[in-house]
Amino acid sequence: MKKSLYSRKKFLIYSFLFGLSFGYGLFLTSLYWINISLLYDIERYMLFLIPGIFLIPFILGIFYGIMTIIFSIYYPQNITRIFLVAIIWTLIEYIRIKITFFPWAQIGHSIIEIDQILQITSVFGEVSLNTISVIIFAFPILYITERNKNYKSKSLLFFVIFLFTIFIYGERKLSLDSDNRENTEIILIQPNINQKEKWDPKLFQSNKNKLINPTNKILNLPRKDTTSNRYFIWPETAIATLIDENPLLTYEVTKNFSKNDYLMLGSLRRENENIFNSFFIIDYNNIIIGKYDKNILVPFGEYIPFDKLFRKLSFLNISSVAGNFTPGSKSIEILNTLKNNPIVYICYEIVFSNKIQDGNSEKSFLLNITNDAWFGNSSGPYQHFNMSKIRPVELGMPLVRVANNGISGIINPFGKEILKSKLNTEFHKSILLPSRIEQTFYSKYGNIPFFCILLFSFMLIYYFNNQMSRNTASTKPNVK
Template sequence: MATSFPDPTGDRWDWFSDAAEKLGSRTGWSRRGLAVGLGVIAAAALPPIHAVPVLLVSFPCLIWLINGAPNWKRAFWDGWWFGLGHFTAGLYWIAHSLLVDLRFAWLIPFAVLCIPAVIGFYIGAVTALARLAPAGVSRTVVFAALWTCFEWLRGQLFTGFPWNSIGSVWAFSDIAMQLAAYVGILGLGLLTVFASASLATIAKRKPTVRWRQLIPFIASVVILFGVGGLRLTVGEPVQFEQNTHLRIVQPNIPQRLKWLRSRRDEHLQNYLDLSRGSSDRPITLLIWPETAVPFVMTRDAKYRKISATAAPENGLLLTGSVRTTDRNVKPFKIWNSLHAVSPRGEIVMTHDKFHLVPFGEYIPFSRFLKTHLGLEKITAGRTDFSPGPGPRTIKLMNIPSFSPLICYEVIFQDGIIGPGERPKWLLNITNDAWFGTSSGPFQHFAMARFRSVEQGLPLIRAANTGISAVIDPYGRVIRKLSLNTRGKIDSALPSPLRKKTLYSSVGDMPVLIIAITVIIALIWRRRRDDQP
């Protein structure tokens, strides 16, 4: 039997080229299944798994699919199938919220598949337009820039849903997160996609010097960890407010039990027991989570007085509560609110949530969906919540000014700080009991941490079932209570950084302008080169 030996003149890396061409030439359901699988694999990089190296497989393979697509239409569907797999795996936790009230369980297949199917069109647009760019490094650059632009659009259109921005994969690394102080989570995502997708160029046949194909990846890693490490090394040390000592309460009440009238007194006593007790330093601010009290704080004087007994002397209780108009006021309205309550039971401040959750707190296109399809919001009651006026900086006696963010308002990187005086800290109250023990609460927590990095402000988080935490202005967790844990956190309030971050001054616009400029320039170059 003859023995074959590898050709010494051949490139031992040619198997990458062969694999890329074979992958790109797939057709039918084999191609669609591959794209879905790559999207699912990419979702493993998201919190809480943080398997970031999987992006070094999923994004290069997606580029190879684009390269093998005969036209932009085929490339569009490659991206759409990728997006379907990616967002289904990343957003599966939505199903948990529909199991709290079993009347909505029938919606699970629609929510788990239809929402990713709609969001998948953003990824389809990315791959379709990337197909118009020259193959090679130029296509990789355009792909990353397009991903960034459409991720921004996803956070803006149809009320916005920027959940699971690709930059959030770095929430496990305090060092890698720091780049967001300059370019935001959007810019961090741009570098992440470019670095990962750039490895697709190793499939180029007979390059002059093979290792040069790794330069974009290596440079991106150096920038990511070099900038972050330098910022944490030479940045100003974190200080603490000497006269502000917090107590954060996490009662861990399951969502199915939360609004039972028969459990009202038990739930309130749970809060009171956790709120009272000694501390190393006198508590000046007590914080309860979103819709903490099982009654309408503004209308139930009896229970408000009982709640106020937990407020620290010469301090305040900050608590989430449903707020409504009086029953005889037409139209009847309801808000998701934050109240500041004095030890005497007086409400000294009210702030209403301004960015409501579609289908959770209101039904979009309600005249059609309610009337013709009979849809209801998944929270209790038939009345849609009303939005508040918007973000603002709140000043209360003896407490540094702060900006409140209720529930998923914290996932939006822009529009979290109102006009006027800049706050000294961010407050995020939430109730993630809706999502059970799933990836949802971890993803929510990761995005909250990025707001601290971007703004250079500490963030205090109070969550019903977790994750409650004290986060410093570098996004580092000082103290926290894990998911599904009952307890409290006592901590001094971290001070903000004295110097504003670059991102807090300029926002996303520089990254978007650069990305759009690159897209136009490289696609135009392809068009020019194709002309006879």
């Protein structure tokens, strides 16, 4: 008995280590770009370099260790295990994101570029991509190893119907893409300011000109329609100053504005002792008519998790390394100041699903301003851009994305890239805003319907396998 318990415990440990190793390797290779950001100020961020390389992948890998433990405890020896794996994997990914606030490197992100499959997020959201991915990737090996020919043929039929249904829905939805545009002109300004030079006072004028010159260049061009709104959009923390305390800077632009012109930009903001990472809308009178304070802050970059604990560990001096920003309101602020109003996401807020609230049906587009200059010529900015493609499909609204050094662009409600800049280049472009489509199922109901489906599926799997066990037991001959 003791030997049996010992063997079982040893098996669970091996299962955990197997999953942990898989997760560690996955995150070590896919998130290497995090450490590139630390190299911009190596003396200041040296403390985080080793944890960034080893500790972050290890912590994230723990969730895969837990997943393989679950599989070692309950893993049906028939074709239903493919659905169990998909359900458990989806739930573990969801829990990982809720706990760590870091939704990178989900298995579902591997199929973002398949337009037909991406359309399913308008119904069930980003979380459904994880389930679909696991089924697609796991089916071949599980099909090959299945010994029961009856189950084999039925599972193959189900798999074909499953994929066929998703692709038919995707094709039908994509056929509705009529490329309609609003009477609103979007001007994207990508200054490509080097992160090391951004906060250098000696380079302030040069950096400012990278924003103001292309803006004024477009302002001096003849307008085809003087009645249309024009939104000049600068990136996150566009310039090293407090915009609301330095109106002369924005006046260099707004003095040339007509009545329908607006400047939208990111800037730091202070209120008493609090510092915010903010977004502003400024009109032709150089008056701030709308603002939003970033709510989801970057851990150890913009705030310190478990602040009280780290304060006790004063020898680490972490408070002097990480930013001390204050989060804004808990929901994405709705700005009701314009004809075509944006829902604003600053930096990596755009990668979080389920940012839904009453009033989305009245908004025209999603706006993501970001920096991304921290990550150099790595896969980080590309991952960030690709992940953001999910939001417009989920919510049925076009996404306007403006980055400091790239990648900027416009993505329509079907996930199609209407405009896309290159990384690490200066870029400015004027384009009409794509129209939104009708409110999606997901934007109305969120993740609840899909998780109900997962729960129902799990109950069916459990019931089916219980029945199988009983039938097997009843057919065994009694040996006396």
